[in-house]
Amino acid sequence: MTDKARHRTTVEMSRSVPPQVEAGTDLTLKVKVACPAGCDLRGRLVKVMAPTGIVVQRELIGFENLTNETDEFVVTAPPQVGEYAWNVVFPRHELKGVVHEESALTLTSRIMPHPTSIAVWDVPSPVVVNSSFEVKAGLKCLVSCQLPGQLIAVRDEEGLQVGEGKLGDTPWPGTSALYGTKVNLAAPIGEGTYSWTVTFAGAESEIPHEDASAAFSFRAARPPDYKVTVTVVEEDSQTPLQNVQVRLGVYRALTDEHGLANLDVAKGEYDLDLWKVGYEMHPKTVNVTESVAIQVKAVIAPDKDPDDERVWM
Amino acid sequence: MSTRKQKSAAVSRRAFLKKGATVGVGATALSGLGSRDAEAQNFWDMSADFVSIGAGTAGLAASVSALDHGASVIMVDENVDIGGHGMCSGGQVHLGGGTSNQRKFGVEDSADQVFLDWIRHDHASSRYSDRDLVRAFADENAATYEFLIENGVRFQDHLTGPTAASTVPRQQRSVQWPVASERVTAYPTRVGSGLVRGLEASAREKGAQVLLRHKLTSIVRESPSAGRVLGIATTYEGRTVNIRATKGVLVATGGSTSNVDLRRTFDPRLTEEYQVAGEPWSRQSGDGEIAAMAVGAALWCTANQTAEAGSAVTKTRHIGCRWGYSSLIWGEEYLSGSALGKRVFERARAGGLTVSDWHDAILVNRIGKRFWNERDSRYDYYAAALAYTGDPSKLNGGGPIWAIFDQDAVVRNDWNPHPPDVDPDGYFFSADTVSELATRIANPYQSKPIPSAVLQATVTRYNSFVDTGKDLDFQKPTPRHKIQRPPFYAAWATPILHDSLTGLRTNVKTQVIDTRGQVIPGLYCAGESQGGFAQHGLGRCLVFGRIAGREAAQNAGVA
Numbered sequence: 016m017t018d019k020a021r022h023r024t025t026v027e028m029s030r031s032v033p034p035q036v037e038a039g040t041d042l043t044l045k046v047k048v049a050c051p052a053g054c055d056l057r058g059r060l061v062k063v064m065a066p067t068g069i070v071v072q073r074e075l076i077g078f079e080n081l082t083n084e085t086d087e088f089v090v091t092a093p094p095q096v097g098e099y100a101w102n103v104v105f106p107r108h109e110l111k112g113v114v115h116e117e118s119a120l121t122l123t124s125r126i127m128p129h130p131t132s133i134a135v136w137d138v139p140s141p142v143v144v145n146s147s148f149e150v151k152a153g154l155k156c157l158v159s160c161q162l163p164g165q166l167i168a169v170r171d172e173e174g175l176q177v178g179e180g181k182l183g184d185t186p187w188p189g190t191s192a193l194y195g196t197k198v199n200l201a202a203p204i205g206e207g208t209y210s211w212t213v214t215f216a217g218a219e220s221e222i223p224h225e226d227a228s229a230a231f232s233f234r235a236a237r238p239p240d241y242k243v244t245v246t247v248v249e250e251d252s253q254t255p256l257q258n259v260q261v262r263l264g265v266y267r268a269l270t271d272e273h274g275l276a277n278l279d280v281a282k283g284e285y286d287l288d289l290w291k292v293g294y295e296m297h298p299k300t301v302n303v304t305e306s307v308a309i310q311v312k313a314v315i316a317p318d319k320d321p322d323d324e325r326v327w328m
Numbered sequence: 329m330s331t332r333k334q335k336s337a338a339v340s341r342r343a344f345l346k347k348g349a350t351v352g353v354g355a356t357a358l359s360g361l362g363s364r365d366a367e368a369q370n371f372w373d374m375s376a377d378f379v380s381i382g383a384g385t386a387g388l389a390a391s392v393s394a395l396d397h398g399a400s401v402i403m404v405d406e407n408v409d410i411g412g413h414g415m416c417s418g419g420q421v422h423l424g425g426g427t428s429n430q431r432k433f434g435v436e437d438s439a440d441q442v443f444l445d446w447i448r449h450d451h452a453s454s455r456y457s458d459r460d461l462v463r464a465f466a467d468e469n470a471a472t473y474e475f476l477i478e479n480g481v482r483f484q485d486h487l488t489g490p491t492a493a494s495t496v497p498r499q500q501r502s503v504q505w506p507v508a509s510e511r512v513t514a515y516p517t518r519v520g521s522g523l524v525r526g527l528e529a530s531a532r533e534k535g536a537q538v539l540l541r542h543k544l545t546s547i548v549r550e551s552p553s554a555g556r557v558l559g560i561a562t563t564y565e566g567r568t569v570n571i572r573a574t575k576g577v578l579v580a581t582g583g584s585t586s587n588v589d590l591r592r593t594f595d596p597r598l599t600e601e602y603q604v605a606g607e608p609w610s611r612q613s614g615d616g617e618i619a620a621m622a623v624g625a626a627l628w629c630t631a632n633q634t635a636e637a638g639s640a641v642t643k644t645r646h647i648g649c650r651w652g653y654s655s656l657i658w659g660e661e662y663l664s665g666s667a668l669g670k671r672v673f674e675r676a677r678a679g680g681l682t683v684s685d686w687h688d689a690i691l692v693n694r695i696g697k698r699f700w701n702e703r704d705s706r707y708d709y710y711a712a713a714l715a716y717t718g719d720p721s722k723l724n725g726g727g728p729i730w731a732i733f734d735q736d737a738v739v740r741n742d743w744n745p746h747p748p749d750v751d752p753d754g755y756f757f758s759a760d761t762v763s764e765l766a767t768r769i770a771n772p773y774q775s776k777p778i779p780s781a782v783l784q785a786t787v788t789r790y791n792s793f794v795d796t797g798k799d800l801d802f803q804k805p806t807p808r809h810k811i812q813r814p815p816f817y818a819a820w821a822t823p824i825l826h827d828s829l830t831g832l833r834t835n836v837k838t839q840v841i842d843t844r845g846q847v848i849p850g851l852y853c854a855g856e857s858q859g860g861f862a863q864h865g866l867g868r869c870l871v872f873g874r875i876a877g878r879e880a881a882q883n884a885g886v887a
Binding site: 155193 | 684685687734760761762764767784791795810813814815
């Protein structure tokens with residue numbers, strides 16, 4: 016009986032495995048198997064084993080510089096957070112009197128919850144004390160998970176939950192994967208500037224996600240007593256000026272196509288400040304003791320060439 | 329001019345160098361040989377009386393002037409065409425002293441008034457200048473304007489000013505060059521093509537030879553620190569081309585703002601991340617200064633570079649692209665009119681989103697924090713943008729500056745947040761949340777990611793200033809717009825370097841002076857590579873270029 020030739024083998028990864036992998040995401044692998052005798056092992060299989068059993072079997076298809084290689088293939092990280100290991104095994108096999116011994120490599124990675132983040136928009140300011148108002152909030156998983164039905168909460172400065180919303184079925188228009196919702200809120204009972212927070216509890220989701228939060232601010236003001244109507248016209252032509260930003264104290268509005276902006280304000284003295292690129296409008300102080308109409312004349316600002324300040328460029 | 333290269337030039341060059349020449353960094357010295365040596369003759373591939381290193385504004389003016397005074401001329405330039413920064417400039421020429429254009433518009437002026445204006449102690453653009461040079465500039469001002477007219481440069485029918493240190497109007501703008509294929513940009517205010525093409529046409533008609541894509545490697549002097557400058561060494565398509573100059577070599581390479589090491593000689597804050605006006609069309613490489621210093625040249629009036637006047641540093645106007653200077657928009661719509669323009673756009677890749685109101689964005693530094701009132705464009709803003717951010721791994725320079733804004737700003741400005749208006753390859757990013765946006769920003773100069781929590785906190789705090797109408801951090805007047813509606817954007821808005829306001833020391837004849845205060849025979853300098861006079865722009869380039877060509881042509885030279 017003739018002794019069979021025995022060749023040891025080694026398993027390596029063509030690309031390193033990241034130390035951290037998000038739960039449930041795909042991990043791309045490529046395996047190299049080498050025999051010190053430089054044997055061509057194409058056609059043999061490599062197995063990737065997980066605690067739950069064989070995950071993938073992949074054929075060695077490349078042979079270059081005396082090294083055999085699989086193509087790139089994907090394994091999926093488990094949905095649980097924590098340390099995780101895969102064993103990459105090249106099983107023993109025999110062919111034409113040559114035995115290639117089994118070799119293996121353990122890949123370890125920490126399975127991480129998915130990072131998340133929040134946007135809050137369409138926050139009215141000021142809101143009227145003790146009234147209801149609405150904001151929009153959206154949650155984004157940085158791995159782009161679908162998030163319909165997930166819950167987000169709104170908390171006040173003491174951390175008390177003051178509202179809740181369930182994320183919609185599809186990404187918010189204009190975004191790639193931001194799932195949003197409208198949240199109805201009750202305004203504080205006192206005047207002032209407030210900073211509330213939208214939160215998401217990631218641990219409560221099916222696939223583990225990180226917690227996320229984003230603060231938003233708003234002013235709360237007394238109920239309006241009067242209506243202030245601001246009309247802005249261009250001084251020379253007397254034509255109404257649209258999209259002028261009107262600010263009367265904490266109250267803000269944009270002029271419409273008729274140059275009109277309506278503000279419902281509480282009784283008091285306010286600074287009236289107007290702004291539109293290309294125009295000059297003088298601020299003034301307004302004492303609101305009744306509903307009032309204010310006309311503002313805008314002067315076209317001198318056309319400023321960005322090169323004017325330069326002598327040549 | 330003549331071409332004297334022998335068929336055995338390569339062998340002759342080796343023998344010649346073996347015999348006596350030494351080659352230093354940026355300088356080639358023809359030790360002990362002199363120009364009459366037979367082997368030295370074989371060193372040269374070409375020869376002319378006057379050789380200008382650079383075919384930009386100063387080099388063109390000098391070449392025409394030298395030709396007018398009987399010299400033969402070769403201009404070399406590393407670029408694919410002539411013009412340098414002047415080609416894409418606004419064509420605004422600051423010349424007075426009693427020009428015909430000033431008389432036409434009823435402006436009284438004199439050389440004395442030009443001099444008095446540009447040595448003013450109460451203006452940072454004039455305070456630190458060399459008054460000998462300013463006197464020469466003033467005396468040649470009016471004549472240089474008429475020189476341009478005589479050589480076919482056409483100006484628009486107006487005169488503006490006073491600007492900078494001038495007390496009377498002295499600024500006129502050239503007419504855009506009419507041949508679209510010979511411009512790099514069709515943008516309405518980028519009309520410098522008319523100035524440089526006009527001078528080029530005159531120079532060529534008078535016999536100048538123009539060698540493009542010839543990059544300077546050294547200035548050839550008889551010995552590294554003594555003797556006459558004999559010519560220059562260049563490379564063209566990988567081979568050496570040595571050009572002899574019997575009367576003079578002019579350094580007109582356009583300044584040093586593109587050269588990180590050289591610009592940091594004057595201001596160590598100007599590390600690699602900063603934009604340079606005029607790029608990617610042309611570079612202010614500092615090649616001429618470095619080569620001249622290698623043969624002993626001195627620098628002069630370096631304080632001008634940091635005098636915090638004029639446009640040494642400028643603010644980005646077009647964000648989200650690599651280069652966004654003033655009205656110099658490398659947008660496809662302005663560049664597609666010519667092959668030159670297409671070539672520039674291929675390198676620029678995007679024209680940027682034009683900011684007309686800095687209420688529409690906040691500016692954050694490399695660690696995600698606001699650093700100044702975004703609406704400020706003074707040097708206080710630049711100082712803050714270039715400041716230490718607290719990151720010990722980046723002590724000099726302030727790192728990238730990013731404009732952060734939201735979808736509402738896009739709608740207000742009718743911006744297109746997609747190529748070709750923005751460059752998503754490192755200069756423009758978008759995301760669904762502010763926190764995610766921070767993770768998206770990746771750029772060669774952003775060595776570490778912006779911390780998501782920091783950027784989100786910055787935006788949240790700024791939004792609270794919009795509620796109250798008061799910027800408690802940097803006093804931006806009445807913050808107008810919250811950054812709240814997704815998607816969110818980050819656009820490259822790092823400051824732009826513009827002027828080289830210092831450079832080589834010259835006398836009033838533009839002869840380069842060495843570190844011992846002696847003239848380097850045969851070496852001249854004009855334009856932004858010349859030190860001593862901090863006036864921004866084309867005026868001083870033209871005046872001293874014209875002087876240089878005349879003076880070189882009139883010197884005795886070598887046989």
